[in-house]
Amino acid sequence: MNKLVAGIAIASGIVLGLAACSGSDGSTTSDPGEVSGEITYAHWDPNLEPTLDAIIDAFREEYPDVTVTPVVRPYAQYWTTLQTEASSNTLPDVFWMDMSYFELYAGNDQLAPIDDLIESGAIDPSKYPDHLTEFFQLDGVQFAVPKDVDTNAVWINKALFEQAGVPLPSPDWTYDDFRATSQAIRDALGDRGIYGTAFYPYGQPTYWSSVFAYGGSVVADDGTSGWDEPGSSRGLQVWADLIADGSSPTIPQLSETLADQWFLNGKAAMFPSIGGASIALVAAAPNAADFVAVPLPQAERKATVTHALTNVVSARSKNLAAAQAFQAFLAGEQAQRLQAESGVILSAYEGTSDAFVQSHPDLGLQTFVDAIDYSVPYPVARNSHAWVAEETVITGQAFAGEITAEEAARQLDDMLNQAVESE
Amino acid sequence: MSLATHDRPPATTGTVAGRAGAPNPGSRRRRSDSGWWPLLFAGPFFLGIAVFYLFPIVQTAYFSFTDWGPFGGVTFVGGENWRSLLSDDEFLRALFNTVVYVLVVLLGVPIAVGLATLLNRPTLRGTMVYRTMFFLPYLAMPVAIALVWRLMFNGDFGVINAFLGLFGIDGPYWLSTPGFALVAVAIVGLWMAVGFNIIILSAGLRSIPPELYEAASLDGASRWSQFVRITVPLLTPSIFFVVVMNVIGGFQLFDLLFAILGNNPVIADTKSLVYLFYDESFVLNNRGYGAAIAFVILLIVAIVTAIQFRLQRRWVHYA
Numbered sequence: 258m259n260k261l262v263a264g265i266a267i268a269s270g271i272v273l274g275l276a277a278c279s280g281s282d283g284s285t286t287s288d289p290g291e292v293s294g295e296i297t298y299a300h301w302d303p304n305l306e307p308t309l310d311a312i313i314d315a316f317r318e319e320y321p322d323v324t325v326t327p328v329v330r331p332y333a334q335y336w337t338t339l340q341t342e343a344s345s346n347t348l349p350d351v352f353w354m355d356m357s358y359f360e361l362y363a364g365n366d367q368l369a370p371i372d373d374l375i376e377s378g379a380i381d382p383s384k385y386p387d388h389l390t391e392f393f394q395l396d397g398v399q400f401a402v403p404k405d406v407d408t409n410a411v412w413i414n415k416a417l418f419e420q421a422g423v424p425l426p427s428p429d430w431t432y433d434d435f436r437a438t439s440q441a442i443r444d445a446l447g448d449r450g451i452y453g454t455a456f457y458p459y460g461q462p463t464y465w466s467s468v469f470a471y472g473g474s475v476v477a478d479d480g481t482s483g484w485d486e487p488g489s490s491r492g493l494q495v496w497a498d499l500i501a502d503g504s505s506p507t508i509p510q511l512s513e514t515l516a517d518q519w520f521l522n523g524k525a526a527m528f529p530s531i532g533g534a535s536i537a538l539v540a541a542a543p544n545a546a547d548f549v550a551v552p553l554p555q556a557e558r559k560a561t562v563t564h565a566l567t568n569v570v571s572a573r574s575k576n577l578a579a580a581q582a583f584q585a586f587l588a589g590e591q592a593q594r595l596q597a598e599s600g601v602i603l604s605a606y607e608g609t610s611d612a613f614v615q616s617h618p619d620l621g622l623q624t625f626v627d628a629i630d631y632s633v634p635y636p637v638a639r640n641s642h643a644w645v646a647e648e649t650v651i652t653g654q655a656f657a658g659e660i661t662a663e664e665a666a667r668q669l670d671d672m673l674n675q676a677v678e679s680e
Numbered sequence: 681m682s683l684a685t686h687d688r689p690p691a692t693t694g695t696v697a698g699r700a701g702a703p704n705p706g707s708r709r710r711r712s713d714s715g716w717w718p719l720l721f722a723g724p725f726f727l728g729i730a731v732f733y734l735f736p737i738v739q740t741a742y743f744s745f746t747d748w749g750p751f752g753g754v755t756f757v758g759g760e761n762w763r764s765l766l767s768d769d770e771f772l773r774a775l776f777n778t779v780v781y782v783l784v785v786l787l788g789v790p791i792a793v794g795l796a797t798l799l800n801r802p803t804l805r806g807t808m809v810y811r812t813m814f815f816l817p818y819l820a821m822p823v824a825i826a827l828v829w830r831l832m833f834n835g836d837f838g839v840i841n842a843f844l845g846l847f848g849i850d851g852p853y854w855l856s857t858p859g860f861a862l863v864a865v866a867i868v869g870l871w872m873a874v875g876f877n878i879i880i881l882s883a884g885l886r887s888i889p890p891e892l893y894e895a896a897s898l899d900g901a902s903r904w905s906q907f908v909r910i911t912v913p914l915l916t917p918s919i920f921f922v923v924v925m926n927v928i929g930g931f932q933l934f935d936l937l938f939a940i941l942g943n944n945p946v947i948a949d950t951k952s953l954v955y956l957f958y959d960e961s962f963v964l965n966n967r968g969y970g971a972a973i974a975f976v977i978l979l980i981v982a983i984v985t986a987i988q989f990r991l992q993r994r995w996v997h998y999a
Contacts, residue, residue, distance in 0.1 A: 336963075340751070510853065512853075513835050513944070646963075
């Protein structure tokens with residue numbers, strides 16, 4: 258017992274010592290003792306709340322005079338609220354930013370650059386994947402470093418596979434195998450109302466990855482639409498086929514009961530999804546022991562879309578010093594490790610992936626880490642937020658069988674090119 | 681309205697009489713005093729109206745001629761928003777949807793008249809219990825109501841389709857089939873409004889003199905003809921009020937629609953005028969265009985209400 262207490266004392270002494278070091282030589286402005294006041298921190302993930310509280314506690318050990326108030330908002334209203342706040346100069350001091358909105362905010366002087374933080378060593382960009390860090394640069398100015406790396410996988414329900422007598426997918430399975438597996442499960446268990454697959458009819462969780470796997474693209478390298486490439490419509494066809502086969506619920510069914518609900522309640526055996534959006538849901542399910550993540554199928558190549566969120570500071574923050582100190586702390590190893598250990602999402606910081614994988618040892622989280630090797634950047638064109646919403650209306654018609662995948666790709670091509678031009 | 685005009689003449693004559701009866705030469709000053717006092721008392725109210733209603737209306741009218749940058753910054757663009765509004769299919773669609781919604785909700789008025797009459801029967805026991813039951817939906821949060829109804833309407837696992845299934849009816853996907861989705865939302869809106877309507881109509885029923893019913897039954901009038909010949913005509917002022925309120929409320933449809941269909945792809949076909957306003961102003965950030973839509977909503981509600989007030993002379997009987 259005494260040993261334990263001593264161990265904790267030593268360990269916390271080391272942590273505190275480290276923290277003190279990184280604070281003294283790392284902070285932008287000056288001594289942590291001189292930074293004080295209140296800041297707000299807006300995000301949308303209730304699953305991360307306990308983790309963020311722990312991170313804020315750790316931050317306050319270093320900066321005792323700063324109070325951080327976390328504000329969690331529903332994702333559905335996050336961006337409308339943020340834009341309204343930006344219009345009235347009342348943005349939160351620190352907030353989450355994604356890749357599709359980054360350019361809008363950075364390009365309109367809403368974000369504080371972090372070049373000073375990098376210069377002073379408070380943030381070390383070499384600790385994050387280069388291609389993601391570069392994304393948060395605009396005209397040579399760095400505004401943030403990635404806080405996480407998100408990739409996709411297919412969740413499978415092992416118990417349903419066993420009941421259907423269907424072998425678990427091999428790591429290098431193809432989209433044809435995927436379709437056949439889905440059908441085999443539907444054939445075996447359909448009389449119990451169980452489907453092979455349930456999916457979100459959206460790009461990032463579902464069809465962008467299959468578009469990439471068939472060699473297509475959403476946004477081509479020159480910033481115009483990539484939907485005219487032949488692989489793009491093949492990638493859409495995958496999901497239209499599943500619905501046409503009857504091995505997936507229809508679009509109305511998937512609209513009224515979401516894919517995660519079908520999967521978590523044992524009504525669908527496979528569920529492709531984004532790691533950060535699904536791990537917490539899957540891990541919290543009563544029958545989580547049945548679930549495991551397997552790699553996405555491949556076609557002409559193996560591919561998943563990848564995305565990173567980031568913490569940014571409002572350019573008009575009333576307490577810029579405290580906000581940037583917190584931003585730097587969030588980007589540091591300690592905070593990144595706490596986030597990885599929560600198992601909600603893979604942290605971007607070098608060397609934290611083991612902590613993430615070990616957070617839920619039986620869920621196969623290594624799949625999300627391995628997927629980084631075959632990941633394709635999140636498609637971004639100007640005005641992204643506007644065309645993504647229109648995209649799902651057109652793809653929805655293709656999945657429902659109202660138009661062919663080729664016709665959908667043609668419409669998407671026109672729509673995206675117009676959206677890019679209009680900005 | 682005409683009740684008010686009936687009230688006014690005696691009051692005016694009173695003032696005129698008072699003035700005429702005042703012999704002293706200071707009457708002119710007294711008159712200007714009595715002109716200012718009421719204004720002073722009404723001042724706080726008019727100030728509130730001016731700051732929170734009139735000024736925003738004027739501002740909205742101005743903004744409808746402007747274009748907004750992504751984070752504010754207004755540029756004057758003349759009639760551009762209004763031109764695109766008139767040729768916008770989405771706007772016409774939203775107008776159509778809103779009118780359909782209002783019409784379905786208005787079906788609740790005859791239902792409420794029937795229920796209020798039943799609840800007002802002197803022999804009925806537990807009137808308060810029924811009244812509370814019918815009024816509760818009006819008090820509950822629309823979002824909470826929406827979530828529960830969304831579960832009930834669910835095509836695969838909802839209680840409504842399970843119930844229809846008992847009779848061998850294969851229920852539709854209420855919330856994801858374009859036509860059905862709007863009707864489903866309107867049914868919820870109707871259900872919420874019925875409680876409010878019943879309370880208003882009950883008050884109206886109580887003001888009908890019981891002697892009329894006594895006389896009618898002595899003359900041998902059946903219950904039904906008493907209802908049609910006495911209750912309904914004498915209830916028309918309350919019915920008129922309820923219809924006006926329901927129409928205004930219906931044109932403002934947003935929260936129910938947002939909470940029931942907000943994340944369903946069917947919303948693309950099912951937007952109401954206010955939903956379209958929200959979508960354009962806050963999701964797509966076309967605030968100038970949004971202002972034009974908001975102004976049109978105001979105009980439509982004002983015109984429809986004005987028409988109702990004109991038409992009431994033909995069918996509303998004030999006792």
